[in-house]
Amino acid sequence: MRKKKHFNKKLTYFLEGCGAYKKNLLMSEAQNHTLGFNSVIMKFSFFLMAIVTLLVTISCEQSKSSLTKGAYDYDVNFLKKHSENLIELSDESGQAMVLVSADYQGRVMTSTASGNKGTSYGWLNYELISSGKKKPQFNPVGGEERFWLGPEGGQYSLYFHSGDSFSIRNWQVPPIIDIEAFEVVTSSKLSATFSKQASLTNYSGTIFDLLITRKISLLAKTDLESKLGLNISEGIKYVGYQTENQIKNVGSLDWKKESGLVSIWLLGMFTPSDQVTVIIPFKPFAGAKELITTSYFGEIPKERISIDDSVLYFTCDGKYRSKIGLSPVIAKPLSASYDFIKQVLTITQFEIMPDASYVNSKWEMQQEPFLGDAVNSYNDGPLADGSQLGPFYELESSSPALELKVGESTMYSQMTCHLEGDFEKLNALSKNILGVDLSTIKK
Secondary structure (H helix, E strand, O other), X not given: OHHXXXXXXXXXXXXXXXXXXXXXXXXXXXXXXXXXXXXXXXXXXXXXXXXXXXXXXXXXXXXXXXXXXXXXXHHHHHHHHHOOOEEEEEXXXXXXXXXXXXXXXXXXXXXXXXXXOOEOOOOEOHHHHHHOOOOOOOOOOEOOEEXXXXXXXXXXXXXXXXXXXXXXXXXXXXXXXXXOOOEEEEEOOOEEEEEEEEEEEOOOOOEXXXXXXXXXXXXXXXXXXXXXXXXXXXXXXXXXXXXXXXXXXXXXXOOOHHHOOEEEEEEEEEOOOOOEEEEEEEOOOOOHHHHEEOOEOEOOOHHHEEEOOOEEEEEOXXXXXXXXXXXXXXXXXXXXXXXXXOOEEEEEEEOOOOOOOEOOOOOOOOOOOOEOOOEEEEEOOOOOOOOOOOOOEEEEEEOOOEOOOOOOEEEEEEEEEEEEOOHHHHHHHHHHHOOOOHHHOOO
C-alpha cells in the first residue's frame, strides 16, 4: 500500500509538471514570435516522449505488482533476475510449461499446468539464489528434477573424501553436479539437451572419467496419457516431461565392482506442508517390509510413516529430517505425492531392474555396497545444530550400478507429471494409477 501511494504521488507531480510545461510553452510562443514551426514540433515531441515513458513505467509497475509468490510467472521473473541460460519449454496452448536451467546442470527448475499465473510446482531457495553466494558443501537452490550421481555414502562414495567419517560436516557434493554449468547442445520449444564432461574420484580412490548427456522433453497430452495408461479427465490441468540421462565412460579403464561403480540419481525438490503425503506403492509379498530402509538418519517416528501390505505413506512437512528407501526387488516403477491444500497429484515413473545391482548410499562402511535402493524419498528438517537445508521434500529414483567398459554408455529415463484439479477426479486417477484412495490418508 505504501508503494502504491508513493507511485501515485510521483504520478501527480509528473502530471502537474507536464501541465506547467505546456502552459510555459504557450506563453513563450505568445511572447516570442520568432520561434518557428519546427521548434514547436520539437518541443511537442519531447512532451510526447515524456508521456510514453510514463505509460511504459506504469505498465511495468502494474506487471510487477501482479506477480504472486507461488505462481509460475513469479518464479520465472525471479530466476531471470538471478541467473542466465534459462530455457522454457511450452505447448501450443501456453498452459503446460517447463523451465530448465543450463547454469544449474540442466535442471528442471519448475513447471506449471495452467500458464503464467498457474501454480509453480518446483521448490526454489529464493534466499540462497538471490544472495549470489556459493555454499562450501552443497547449494540447495531447489528445482523439481536435478541430475546427481550415486553412491552418496560407503567405501565407494562420491560425497566423502577417503578417511573421513560419514558425518554431515564431511559431506561434500561434487561441484560438477552442484555449482558448474552444463553446456547447451540443442534446444527448441519442446526439448533441450545438455552435456558435461567430468572426472570424479570415489572414497576408495577410483577415478571415473565420464561424459554426461541430459535431454528434457515436454510431453504432449497423448504421450502423457499413454505413459499413465489412462485418459486424463476434462477439467484436470496437466504438465508432464521426460528426462533421458546418459553416462559414457570416456576414460582409459573399465568400471568394475571391486573398485566401485556409479549410478544415475534423479532427485526432485517440492514444497512441503502438513498436508503433503508421499505415496510409494511396492510389490506385496512376504517379507517385503524388510526390504524398506527407514533408518538413514535414525528411525522415523511412527506418526510420520505408515506401511501397509503394498503401499508406503510418508509425511513430508519439512519439519523432521528423515529418508526412506525401497529395494529394486520390491519397488514398482513409480512414486507419487499428493498436496491436499493445492490439490496437486505429482507422479514420477522410471525404470526398475529387480535383478540388477544398485549402489548403496547409506552413510557407513558397508558389507553390501551393491544392495542399495532404487526408490527414495527425503523429508527435510532441522540438523543437529538447528540449521536447515530447506525446507523441502524430495522424490528420488536411481539407475542400476553402471559397470561400463571404456567407450560404453547407458541411458536412464524418468517421467514427472503434475495433475491439478477437482479432488474427486484426482482421486479417481490415484485409484487407477497408484491403487490408493486419497480420502483414506487425508489428515
